[in-house]
Amino acid sequence: MTQDMKLGPVSSIPPGEGRVYAVNGENIAVFHTRGGAVYAVQAACPHKGGPLADGLVGGTTLICPLHGWKFDLATGQALFGDCGLKTYPVQIDDAQQIILLRD
Numbered sequence: 001m002t003q004d005m006k007l008g009p010v011s012s013i014p015p016g017e018g019r020v021y022a023v024n025g026e027n028i029a030v031f032h033t034r035g036g037a038v039y040a041v042q043a044a045c046p047h048k049g050g051p052l053a054d055g056l057v058g059g060t061t062l063i064c065p066l067h068g069w070k071f072d073l074a075t076g077q078a079l080f081g082d083c084g085l086k087t088y089p090v091q092i093d094d095a096q097q098i099i100l101l102r103d
Contacts, residue, residue, distance in 0.1 A: 007090075007098040010038060018053035018062075023100060028088055029053040030098060031073055033060065038098055039073035040088035047083055 005023060013019045013032035020043045021028050027043035029052045039060070045052055050066030057063075060073045071078055076085035089101040 004102050005100045006093075007100055010092050010096050010098050013038075013098075016057050018055065018057065020051070020053045021100075028100070030090065030100075031057055031062065033057060033073075035059070038090050038092055040090045040100060041071070041073060041076055041085040045069065046085065047081070052085075 007021050007030060010032055013030060015032055015034045018029045018031040021030055028040050029043040030038060030040045032038055041052065043052055044050065045064045045066060047064065047069055048066050050064045052062060052064060054065045055062050061079065062071045062073050069078060069081060071085050076087040078084050091099050091101060093099050
């Protein structure tokens with residue numbers, strides 16, 4: 001990715017849920033926590049390919065809907081096991097839009 005990309009309003013993701021966005025041919029799962037933070041990670045679980053946007057979110061912990069593995073949304077690290085997630089930098093701008101920051 002060569003420039004920052006606006007994904008849409010943070011209000012499009014209910015607190016405690018995630019949504020998948022296609023960005024430059026890659027699917028990215030963006031989560032809006034109940035605490036108001038936003039995180040972005042790869043959309044598929046590295047273990048069994050589960051749809052991570054359908055997982056459960058508690059604080060910064062994401063639970064894969066297929067096999068229950070837990071990941072830290074802030075770091076991408078697996079809480080059990082050794083296969084972590086790729087993370088992407090995001091922020092919310094003054095207009096409450098989710099911005100995926102360039103690498």
